[in-house]
Amino acid sequence: MIAFYTVIRISYTPVNSYNILAIGSDFLTSLAVVLIIQYIIEMERQKNILKEEKKREELRSQEEKMNLLGEMAAGLAHEIKNPLTIIQGLIQHSKDNNFNIQPWYDLILSEVKRMNKLTAEFLQFSKPNVSLYQSHSIHECLTRVISLTESRARNLGHQIVYMEYNPHLSIQMDFDKMVQVFFNLINNSIQSMIESGTITIRLLRVDNNAVVEVMDTGIGINKADLKKIFHPFYTTKPDGTGLGLSICQKIIQDHGGTIEAASTLNHGTLFTICFPMNNA
Ligand SMILES: Nc1ncnc2c1ncn2[C@@H]1O[C@H](COP(=O)(O)OP(=O)(O)O)[C@@H](O)[C@H]1O
Ligand SMILES: [Mg+2]
Structure with missing residues (x-):
């Protein structure tokens, strides 16, 4: 036209x-x-496309969370059904035939306790996301967890070695949830060490990431089982719930981070947690 x-x-x-x-x-x-x-028209179009993509992404992650929650609820029902059936059978038998269940008290109590623990942990997992994100130092978080776990570790003959290479690493975090993550990991490490051993915790910066390593000298995990440890309800412990690591993974992912495990059977396990620093 022009x-x-x-x-x-x-x-x-x-x-x-x-x-x-x-x-x-x-x-x-x-x-x-x-x-x-x-x-200008092109920029607006690009902006709209980006907005729509973000919305779709949010919907997808919401859907994934709901799927995981559904899967976990099914798992929880499965976990609780067996002990409930056994306890119901015992009480019914006792009522109908005047059967003395006193010798079974301990078993019943321990099963009820386990179900309680399972539901409590499940509630933690499924709680709507009321996270309070604020800038906190990872070093502060780790020292809190170490002070909570150190005396128990020492009583069992273990030592916790903390190597901190960068005290000024801060990220946006829900402090209490992050404490729970490292508490779960150190707890698992303590439980994995039969003889006296060492838990080494390192905090370092790699490129633009804050990295925390939790390493133990415990029994380790074989290659096949390593793939399952983050699955909800996977446990090798008689009194375990199998929810600890899946809760850790969820919290870390909610913080935009990743968690990986590497292990050598009979030598120990290393968990590496990585948080991008761009949200500090
Ligand atoms: N540090 C570790 N060393 C050896 N095995 C581990 C370690 N951490 C986790 N595991 C394995 O992963 C499983 C799942 O851990 P978790 O989700 O915390 O559940 P739980 O501790 O209740 O069993 C444990 O039962 C154990 O077999
Ligand atoms: Mg655990």
């Missing part, structure tokens, strides 16, 4: 340097205005 208008204008305008300059500058100005408008 070119067409310019050609028409040239056809009736006497040719002199002033007119050529005026027509040329009008042509360029109109072209610039059109290009700027087009650029």
Whole structure:
């Protein structure tokens, strides 16, 4: 259109340097205005696409959370059903046949306790996300957990070695939930060490990430089992719930981080937790 208008204008305008300059500058100005408008429209379009993508992403992650929760609820029901059936059978038998269940008291109590623990941990997991994110130092969080676990570790003959290479690493975190993560990991490490052993905790910065390593000299995990440890309800302990690591993983993911495990059977296990620092 601009070119067409310019050609028409040239056809009736006497040719002199002033007119050529005026027509040329009008042509360029109109072209610039059109290009700027087009650029603005394109930017808006890109913004809308991004917004829609973000919305879709949020929906997908919400859906994933609901799926996981459903899976866990099914697992929980399965875990609770067996002990409940056994306890029901015992009480019914005792009622109908005057059967003395006194020798079974301990078993019943321990099963009830386990169910209680399972439901309490499940509630923690399924609690709506009321996280309180604030900038906190990871060092502060680790020292809190170490002070909570150190005396128990020492009583069992273990030592906790803390190597902190960077005291100023802060990220946006829900402090209490993060304490729970490292508490669960150290607890698992303590439980994995039969003889006296060492838990080494390192806090370091790698590129733009804050990295925490929790390493123990415990029994280790074989390759096949290593794939299952983050599954809800996977446990190798008689009184375990199998929820500790899945809760850790969920909290870490909610903080935008990752958790990985590496292990050598009979030598020990290393958990590496990595948080991007861009949200400090
Ligand atoms: N540090 C560790 N050393 C050896 N095995 C571990 C360690 N941490 C976790 N595991 C394995 O992963 C399983 C799942 O751990 P977790 O989810 O905390 O549940 P729980 O502690 O109730 O069993 C444990 O039962 C154990 O077999
Ligand atoms: Mg555990």
